[in-house]
Amino acid sequence: MTRERVESAAYETGVQPPAARLTGTMEIGPEGHLYIGGCDTTRLAATYGTPLFVYDELLLRQTIRRFHNAFQSTGAPYRVAYAGKAFCSIAMCQLVAEEGCNLDVVSGGELYTALTAGLDPALIHLHGNNKTAEELEYAVTSGIGAVIVDNFIELEMLQEVAARHQRTVDILLRVAPGVEAHTHEYISTGQQDSKFGFDMELGQAEEALRRVQSSASLHCIGLHAHIGSQIFDTQGFTAAITRMVGLYERALALGLSLSVLNIGGGYGIRYTDEDDPEPIERQIHEIVGTMRDVFTTRGLAVPEIWVEPGRSIAGPAGTTLYRIGTQKRIPGVRNYVAIDGGMTDNPRYALYGAKYEALLANRAAEEPSGVWTVAGKCCESGDVVIRDAMLPEAAYGDILAVLSTGAYNYSMASHYNRLPKPAVVFVRDGEARVVVARETWADVVRMDRPLRG
The missing domain is CATH 2.40.37.10 (Lyase, Ornithine Decarboxylase; Chain A, domain 1)
Incomplete structure (x- = not known):
């Protein structure tokens, strides 16, 4: 028809x-x-x-391809990881993998779903502000690609699990950059008053970097921030990047071999005429442009850019x-x-x-x-x-x-x-x-x- x-x-x-x-x-x-x-x-x-x-x-696949095409047009190194919390099922995990995406999971149940779907564990990243010992054990023994570490207790727990299994685990440190997204308070996550991440303004993030630097079992590959959800423009993302570049530089000075800056997801969609999100392509171009500007200004190599769209893929x-x-x-x-x-x-x-x-x-x-x-x-x-x-x-x-x-x-x-x-x-x-x-x-x-x- x-x-x-x-x-x-x-x-x-x-x-x-x-x-x-x-x-x-x-x-x-x-x-x-x-x-x-x-x-x-x-x-x-x-x-x-x-x-x-x-x-x-078809729309699911087309939206994922828009992210890929937008990044590829900039020539920047990148990864797109679908945020499984938006909608997670065996079929959905298989679809996003077929479209060249990594997968973010936030629980043992989502991880089990992804592995049952046959995903390569190296494509999976584990999030969460209160990961249980069982979930960390499952992640490490499954050999997933990365754990996004959220707090000091988790850092100690993961260090113990990794050492016990004689594994070196790639991690990203989630930081709260102090950026407030213009969205509903229940889905804002990047401000200082948030349950997520190491606080930047109080020095928690830098202290976490020092602890990782002395760990033989944890390999920090980058920093992560997620500022919220249903965001219509790039102002919050570019502000977070601008704040995080200094922490990234200090991590390099400590001897950590960072290569990734993960700016999370939160790309908004149209539900009604009140919603007017910028096109994905424009947002990606602006984000890549900001990354290049702030890193090259400091004489730093531009890291690989990771993003975590969920709603923007599954919602429409x-x-x-x-x-x-x-x-x-x-x-x-x-x-x-x-x-x-x-x-x-x-x-x-x-x-x-x-x-x-x-x-x-x-x-x-x-x-x-x-x-x-x-x-x-x-x-x-x-x-x-x-x-x-x-x-x-x-x-x-x-x-x-x-x-x-x-x-x-x-x-x-x-x-x-x-x-x-x-x-x-x-x-x-x-x-x-x-x-x-x-x-x-x-x-x-x-x-x-x-x-x-």
Whole structure:
């Protein structure tokens, strides 16, 4: 189905589709249904049930390639590591590896997923502010590529594990550069008041470098900073680079053979018209330009640049399909439409007021006619997915498609109210592949044990 056919069909009916909301391979068919990856979303909902996470496989791959192409056009040495916390599954780990990415994991569970997916351990980096002894042991014995060390206690724990196994472990020191990203306080991580990283202003980072310098089992290859998430421009990144170059220079003076500066992820995406992120290509060019400027000014070799995109890869490629159920109209106050999911598969509104756009997948060419609050089915007043969504008049059984739900949705899903987690499908070229099976009620109680007997 071509874009021309979609627009022609809409024009003939006198209704212009809400094309501004569509991304990747999304299009509206002549029958008015939303298609993703050549698949009719209403058929996906009927076949695999709802709620259903649908990922546009081609868009996932295209976004990763944009990062690669942007760096390659600068000629700078680099690595792109997908931040698995945004969405981690066996299939997703395999996809990013196929596209030439490293993988960041933040727990033993994510590491287990990556290794089960068959990834080369050397491609994996382990993050986390409170890694357990078991997780560090697993990372070292698996031979992963690097551990991003977050604090002094972890430094001592990792030193002990590495020495006991007679391994030399490559590490990066995570520092808090004192840069505040212009984003929600819950997803800001680079400011001084943060649970993450060695503080630069109080000298903790430099002290950590001295301790690593005397270690026979830890090899520090670089510095790491992550300033936050859903960031729309490069000001925070360039400020962090400018602050970190001095610490990098002092590390070299201590005799450490640093070669990497990891500036983390956090590249923002468009959820609604309020969001206006700079294109990936422009951000990468500005970041590389700043790196070259600040390092060459000090007479230093420009290090390899590592970045960790997660949301920017997974977010726009994901769409959640729900089946609409009941309604509640309160004249002069608010109109509610209920769906068969909610905060159990998308807690981001409840956590920090995240905003989304949506359309009716089975009537996708119809223009909105009213304002509705999309409420979930959980026994919680705060169970809202979208407040004040512009939608056509919805009917029982319609399919609601909530856009840009590929990041931090399934990964933060819960069993609140004992609701099973949805299935996940990847779609491409008219074919759908289940990459995470739908849970059943039996799955919800699978780990329960009786009181007696």
